[in-house]
Amino acid sequence: xxxxxxxxxxxxxxxxxxxxxxxxxxxxxxxxxxxxxxxxxxxxxxxxxxxxxxxxxxxxxxxxxxxxxxxxxxxxxxxxxxxxxxxxxxxxxxxxxxxxxxxxxxxxxxxxxxxxxxxxxxxxxxxxxxxxxxxxxxxxxxxxxxxxxxxxxxxxxxxxxxxxxxxxxxxxxxxxxxxxxxxxxxxxxxxxxxxxxxxxxxxxxxxxxxxxxxxxxxxxxxxxxxxxxxxxxxxxxxxxxxxxxxxxxxxxxxxxxxxxxxxxxxxxxxxxxxxxxxxxxxxxxxxxxxxxxxxxxxxx
Numbered sequence: 464x465x466x467x468x469x470x471x472x473x474x475x476x477x478x479x480x481x482x483x484x485x486x487x488x489x490x491x492x493x494x495x496x497x498x499x500x501x502x503x504x505x506x507x508x509x510x511x512x513x514x515x516x517x518x519x520x521x522x523x524x525x526x527x528x529x530x531x532x533x534x535x536x537x538x539x540x541x542x543x544x545x546x547x548x549x550x551x552x553x554x555x556x557x558x559x560x561x562x563x564x565x566x567x568x569x570x571x572x573x574x575x576x577x578x579x580x581x582x583x584x585x586x587x588x589x590x591x592x593x594x595x596x597x598x599x600x601x602x603x604x605x606x607x608x609x610x611x612x613x614x615x616x617x618x619x620x621x622x623x624x625x626x627x628x629x630x631x632x633x634x635x636x637x638x639x640x641x642x643x644x645x646x647x648x649x650x651x652x653x654x655x656x657x658x659x660x661x662x663x664x665x666x667x668x669x670x671x672x673x674x675x676x677x678x679x680x681x682x683x684x685x686x687x688x689x690x691x692x693x694x695x696x697x698x699x700x701x702x703x704x705x706x707x708x709x710x711x712x713x714x715x716x717x718x719x720x721x722x723x724x725x726x727x728x729x730x731x732x733x734x735x736x737x738x739x740x741x742x743x744x745x746x747x748x749x750x751x752x753x754x755x756x757x758x759x760x761x762x763x
Contacts, residue, residue, distance in 0.1 A: 586677030
């Protein structure tokens with residue numbers, strides 16, 4: 464498979480993103496002293512998700528544009544550390560004028576990917592089926608997928624839903640109390656913003672585990688939203704994004720994971736929190752409905 468189905472501008476963007484990933488990884492490993500690190504390799508870069516399948520959405524004027532999703536497969540587990548090896552590359556990709564859309568990166572070893580494939584985990588099976596290699600070393604192959612039985616998939620998905628949906632509800636209850644205390648107190652409003660981030664994060668985790676049995680090692684709400692919406696378009700409506708105010712409020716929720724706890728410049732109003740809470744409630748309910756529908760399909 465290749466990316467000839469994509470418009471030329473998106474092919475150039477992907478080529479540029481791959482180039483930056485390879486260049487920054489080469490720089491990071493060249494400074495190493497340990498042999499395994501100095502000789503570390505990128506084994507594959509695989510495009511997955513909507514751009515690989517061909518069903519992406521490109522409507523920036525309406526506030527919605529599908530992200531590029533890239534899986535980077537490396538030769539050693541320690542090379543998967545985002546902070547050590549991939550943060551600079553991610554930042555350069557974000558700021559590069561040649562790349563006009565968000566690029567999400569997950570990094571795993573070949574062993575991790577193949578373990579997921581042999582277990583039949585949907586996320587990895589989908590990548591093996593639909594993914595497009597943008598770069599690969601000769602002779603590096605993915606394991607043959609071993610699909611789960613419907614019974615196993617049903618049991619796993621049901622357990623994830625039973626575990627994670629109450630966790631969302633607990634965070635929502637806590638956030639409601641914090642919002643009451645925050646009418647005249649920014650400190651409580653910041654606590655509420657962080658807790659609402661946690662509720663939304665848990666909702667996305669819930670759906671991703673139910674549907675694909677995989678969640679990236681990330682607290683980035685936009686990344687989690689992108690992965691979940693790629694699997695289930697009905698989740699798109701949970702977060703309004705048509706206006707600048709809508710998008711600003713989602714950014715407030717996204718930034719709350721770090722800034723609501725540690726930044727003195729982070730500010731959020733009760734009106735902002737009410738809008739974020741409404742979106743999070745909508746998300747929670749959409750996740751519950753979509754998850755139940757998926758689980759029911761497995762029990763047939």
